[in-house]
Amino acid sequence: MRLLLLGGTQFLSRAVAAEAVRRGHVVVCANRGRSGTVPPGVRTVRWDRAEEAPAELTDGASYDAVVDVARHPSHVRRALDAVPEAHWVFVSTISVYADDADPAGPGKGALRPAITDDVDAAESVDAYGGMKVACERLVLDELPGAAVVRPGLVVGPGDPSGRFAYWARRSTATGDVLAPGRPSDVVQVIDVRDLAAWLVTLAEDGTGGVYDAVGAPLPIADLLGECLPDANLVWVDQEFLEADGVQPWAGPDSIPLWLPRPAYDGMLAHDAGPALAAGLTPRPLAETTRDTRAWLDADPAARIGGITAEREADLLSRWGSQGF
Template identity: 70%
Template sequence: MRLLVLGGTQFLSRAVAADAVQRGHEVVCASRGQSGTVPPGTTLVRWDRDQDAPAPLTDGGPYDAVVDVARQPSHVRRALAALAASPPSDPHWVFVSTISVYADDADPAGPGAGRLEDPVPDDVDLADDPDAYGGLKVACEQLVLDAAGSAVVVRPGLIVGPGDPSGRFAYWGRRAGDTGELVGPGDPASLVQVIDVRDLAAWIVTLAERRTTGTLDAVGPAMPFADLVREVAPEATVTWLPDAFLEAEGVEPWTGPGSIPVWLPRPEYDGMLAHDARPALDAGLVVRSVAETARDTRLWLESDPAARIGGITREREADLLARWRARTT
């Protein structure tokens, strides 16, 4: 298979390119080449997607499949037009969207059932309007499904693992194997789900190989938060602090330096990390354990001093535990 990866230098798109090379496929990565390197064995074609596609991309021969992770509609339009003008081929498109396309975070309903955000057809600077993200991805999905002869849309939830630039799961990866006392945020029965970037990348390559069509949530099995923490640090003592206490103490949910990552307010986010993984598993997704992901994330953190770790510090965590004990004794 000759695969075009639009990107290839960061996290998921880089993992896709690396997995495809390992399977023996010919891989071309199209990116500016400014945010990292492409995996060994791939070919880099430099392309700023705010500009028209360069000749080496369109004249380099037909592609069997394309993987795109774009979030700006103009980038998707430009890519679709460029490949339509390339030598005769019928590339299968794998468009990587997001579960943020769903408008109701309390509802775990997936493709065909979950209500979507209104599409945002024109580019938006997400630094100015981060809430536009879901609508932008809806518009990108529609462009691909309308224009590509063969396509699949995958909607990942929280992508985790080594190399994660968000720092969210790194917060938990840093705790992998810990034996001390940890904060468990909120209700231990609240459902959460993650997907390892390596598992998602491998599945995307499989979808390209099989020319799978349709729309699928790209999620691992949902589990109680208590099970996730137990897999991360099975020997640790976990003290679960109620939502109300954490909110009163100024702890933020989900992401950011003052947050406990992955924790979300309930019930308004009951559905965001509780989507049905069965359709993806039936379509070939294979997932590893959270314990393995956490272990490998910690190893990556220890090997890369520049790796980002989100969330509150250990000192802040200890202070929260002390304040909780003072309040309840």
């Protein structure tokens, strides 16, 4: 297979490039070359997608498949114009869904209003999700047989968000560890390597359809139990954390992976069944934890995020003083 990957230098797209090369495919990555390097064995074409595609992108050769991770509608339009006949695998996001409390997936969940102009995705999740909705529509309108893949929380070695890495870093912890919310709160993650492998398979097989690319939902107690098997998890109520200004999800004063309930009951509880039936094969969570920890140990500069140990100890002390 001759695969065009739009990206190839960061986290998921780089993992896709590496997996495709490992399987013996010819891989061309089109990118600006500003945010990292492509894996060995990949040919790179420089393309700032704010501009028209360079002639070098096609140079008389065709592509069997395209994998695109773009978030800007104009970028997708230009790519579709440049490579209109290949099988497309477009990587979207579960942030296209309008209601984070509702886990309804493709064909059931309402989508955010499409944002057809390019805006700063950092402005809000609405901007990011809305542009991805517009990108999906461009691809499916032009190529009805394309695959649209909506990942949830992608984790594993190289994760730039630090959300799962916060817990993997502590995988050998003993003693008390603050666990946020209720043990029964549902979460789900997908290892970047498993997602990348599946995207390559969708490209190889010419598979179409719309999928939520997620691992099986599980109680957060199970996830943290896998990540920190020797720790004593101390469950701290959401109301206490919110009153103390602890932030959810990600950031320097956050407890990563924690999401307020019921407002986010559905965000990490999507149906993995259709993706699993289409070949997505998640590895055991313990393996993801182990490999993420190894990556962190090998790269001291890796971004983690989350509250400090001192902040956690203070929260646990004050929570315990209330008699819980």
